[in-house]
Amino acid sequence: MQYEPIIGMEVHAELLTASKMFCGCDAHIFGAPPNTHVCPVCLGLPGVLPVINRKAVEYTLMAGLALHCQIAEFSVFARKNYTYPDLPKGYQISQYELPLCRDGWLDVEVDGQSRRIGITRAHLEEDTAKLFHAGGYSLVDFNRAGVPLLEIVSEPDIRSPEEARQYLIRLQQILRYLGVSSADMEKGAMRCEANVSLRPVGSTALGTKVEVKNLNSFRSVKLALEYEIERQARVLEAGGTVEQVTMGWDEVHNRTVVQRSKEYADDYRYFPEPDLPPLEISREWVAEIRSRLPELPEAKRARFIADYGLDAQQAEVLVQERAVADYFEEAVAAYGGAARAVAPWISGELFRLLRAQGLEMAEVPVPAKALADLLILIDEGKITSGTGKQVLAQMFASGRSAAEIVEAEGLAQVSDAATLEAAVRKVLAAYPDEVAKYREGKSQIIGWLMGQVMRETKGKANPQLVRELLERQLRQC
Amino acid sequence: MTLTLRDVEHIADLARLALTAEEKERFREQLSAILDYAASLQRLDISDIPPTATVLPLRNVMREDVARPSLPPEDVLANAPDTAEGCFRVRAILE
Ligand SMILES: [Zn+2]
Numbered sequence: 001m002q003y004e005p006i007i008g009m010e011v012h013a014e015l016l017t018a019s020k021m022f023c024g025c026d027a028h029i030f031g032a033p034p035n036t037h038v039c040p041v042c043l044g045l046p047g048v049l050p051v052i053n054r055k056a057v058e059y060t061l062m063a064g065l066a067l068h069c070q071i072a073e074f075s076v077f078a079r080k081n082y083t084y085p086d087l088p089k090g091y092q093i094s095q096y097e098l099p100l101c102r103d104g105w106l107d108v109e110v111d112g113q114s115r116r117i118g119i120t121r122a123h124l125e126e127d128t129a130k131l132f133h134a135g136g137y138s139l140v141d142f143n144r145a146g147v148p149l150l151e152i153v154s155e156p157d158i159r160s161p162e163e164a165r166q167y168l169i170r171l172q173q174i175l176r177y178l179g180v181s182s183a184d185m186e187k188g189a190m191r192c193e194a195n196v197s198l199r200p201v202g203s204t205a206l207g208t209k210v211e212v213k214n215l216n217s218f219r220s221v222k223l224a225l226e227y228e229i230e231r232q233a234r235v236l237e238a239g240g241t242v243e244q245v246t247m248g249w250d251e252v253h254n255r256t257v258v259q260r261s262k263e264y265a266d267d268y269r270y271f272p273e274p275d276l277p278p279l280e281i282s283r284e285w286v287a288e289i290r291s292r293l294p295e296l297p298e299a300k301r302a303r304f305i306a307d308y309g310l311d312a313q314q315a316e317v318l319v320q321e322r323a324v325a326d327y328f329e330e331a332v333a334a335y336g337g338a339a340r341a342v343a344p345w346i347s348g349e350l351f352r353l354l355r356a357q358g359l360e361m362a363e364v365p366v367p368a369k370a371l372a373d374l375l376i377l378i379d380e381g382k383i384t385s386g387t388g389k390q391v392l393a394q395m396f397a398s399g400r401s402a403a404e405i406v407e408a409e410g411l412a413q414v415s416d417a418a419t420l421e422a423a424v425r426k427v428l429a430a431y432p433d434e435v436a437k438y439r440e441g442k443s444q445i446i447g448w449l450m451g452q453v454m455r456e457t458k459g460k461a462n463p464q465l466v467r468e469l470l471e472r473q474l475r476q477c
Numbered sequence: 478m479t480l481t482l483r484d485v486e487h488i489a490d491l492a493r494l495a496l497t498a499e500e501k502e503r504f505r506e507q508l509s510a511i512l513d514y515a516a517s518l519q520r521l522d523i524s525d526i527p528p529t530a531t532v533l534p535l536r537n538v539m540r541e542d543v544a545r546p547s548l549p550p551e552d553v554l555a556n557a558p559d560t561a562e563g564c565f566r567v568r569a570i571l572e
Pocket of ligand 1: 020025039041
C-alpha cells in the first residue's frame with residue numbers, strides 16, 4: 001500500500017532579549033559558568049513574583065505578524081505542571097488556551113512547488129534548566145531557566161521530510177530577519193520536534209502520531225523523518241499498529257529510539273498563572289509593531305526578481321540572509337551597472353572566500369562599495385574578469401582597494417597590440433600541431449590556444465584582442 | 478466524587494511520589510473528600526458569568542528589558558542539599 005506522511009512541527013526559539021522572561025537576569029548565557037545567571041525568581045525561591053518582559057512579548061508579536069497570525073486581544077500565561085529537575089518551580093510558565101498568536105501560515109517551496117503550511121499558534125514561555133548526566137547523578141545549571149522561549153506550532157500540513165526541512169529553513173530566515181532570535185540550531189537557540197503519522201494515500205483518517213525529539217540540525221530533521229516514515233511503513237505493511245510513543249533521534253546511529261511510551265502520556269494540568277495579570281494587546285500596539293517590521297525574505301525575493309532582473313535561484317541565494325541582501329543592494333547602488341552582473345560575484349567568489357575563512361557575511365572584510373569599484377575596473381577594461389577574481393581574493397586578505405592592488409601588483413590588463421602579438425606568435429610557434437588541426441577545420445581549438453596566450457601573459461591579456469590577433473595570424477600563415 | 482486507586486497512583490506518579498498501599502488508600506479518601514468539597518461550587522449557576530483567568534483588576538503589568546546583576550554563585554547554591562562543579566546535584570535522571 002502507498003502511504004502518505006502527515007507531519008507537524010513544533011519549534012522553540014530563544015528570543016534575543018537582554019534579560020530573562022520574568023526576571024532581570026542577563027539572558028546572554030552562552031558560555032557562562034553554571035548558575036551565574038540566576039536569581040530568586042528564576043530559581044523558583046519562595047516569596048518572589050515574576051514580571052513579564054515587554055520586549056519578549058513584542059518579539060513574539062513580531063514573529064506572529066511575520067507568520068500572518070491573528071494577534072490575541074486578550075492573552076494569558078498558564079502553568080504547565082510537571083516534575084523534573086530542569087524546572088525549579090515544579091511548573092513551567094507557558095501559554096495554553098489564550099496564546100499571543102494563532103492561525104497563521106508560512107509558504108514553503110520544494111522542487112519549484114509552493115505549499116502553504118498552517119501555523120496553529122505561536123506563544124511565549126520560559127526555557128528550562130540544562131541537565132548534565134553523569135554516572136549515578138545529574139547536575140543542574142539554571143542559567144537557561146527563564147530565558148524567553150517562543151514556541152511555534154504548525155498544523156499537520158507537511159507532507160515530506162524535505163518540506164519539513166524547508167519549513168524550518170524559512171522559519172529560521174524569518175526569525176533572523178526580524179532579529180528576534182539567532183535561531184542557531186547548533187547552539188540550541190532553535191530546537192524542534194516533529195509529529196509524524198502515516199495514512200494510506202487518499203484516506204483522510206489520521207494514523208497514530210509519533211513524536212520525534214532531539215532534532216538538532218536541518219539534516220537531522222530530514223534523516224529522522226525519513227527513518228521514522230520508513231519504520232512506520234514497515235510496521236503497517238507487516239499488519240502491525242504504530243504505537244503512540246515519543247522517540248528521540250540518535251545522531252550517532254542515525255535511528256529513532258523510544259524515549260517514552262504512552263503510559264507516561266503528558267498530563268500537565270494547565271491552569272492560568274495566578275502570579276501574572278493577563279495581557280490586553282491593544283490594536284495600536286499591534287499596528288505600531290507591524291509598521292516597524294522589516295521587509296521579509298519572501299517580499300525581498302519577489303522584489304529582487306522584479307527590480308533587479310535576477311532569476312529565482314539568484315534571488316533565493318541573496319535573500320537567505322539579511323546581511324547578504326543588504327550587501328548586494330549596496331553594491332548594486334555603488335556599481336550603477338546591471339545588478340545581474342553583481343549577483344554571481346557575491347554568491348560565487350565572495351561566498352567561497354567567506355567559507356574558506358569560516359566567516360559570516362557580517363564579518364566580510366570587503367565593503368560593498370569596494371566590490372563595486374572592482375567590477376567597474378573590469379567593465380572599463382582595466383583588468384580581465386579572471387584577474388578580478390585574484391584581485392578580490394587579495395582585497396579579502398589585505399583590505400586594500402582593487403585599484404591599489406592592480407597598481408601594486410602590475411595586474412592591469414594588457415591591451416598593447418605589439419606585446420600581445422608577440423605572445424600570440426610565440427604560442428603559435430610552440431604548438432604547430434594544434435595550428436595544423438585548426439586549419440583542418442577544428443576551429444574550436446582556438447579556445448585552447450587562447451588559454452595558452454592568457455597563460456603566457458599571466459592572465460592579464462585583453463581576451464577580445466587576443467582572439468582577434470589569433471584569428472588574424474592563423475589566417476595569415 | 479470518589480477517586481479510584483488508579484487515579485491516586487497516576488497522581489502520585491506525576492508527583493514522583495512512591496506510596497505504600499496503606500498511604501494510597503488514605504490519600505484516596507482524603508483527596509476524594511477535598512474534591513467533594515470543591516464540587517460544592519458546581520451548585521452555583523454561572524451560566525451568565527464569563528470565564529476569568531484572574532480576580533485582580535490588573536492588566537499589562539510588564540517591565541522594560543533591562544538586565545541587572547544576578548545572585549552571587551555562593552548564595553545560589555547555599556541551600557542546595559548537594560552540589561558539584563558549580564551545579565545542583567540531584568539523583569540520576571533516567572532518559
Ligand atoms: Zn533570574
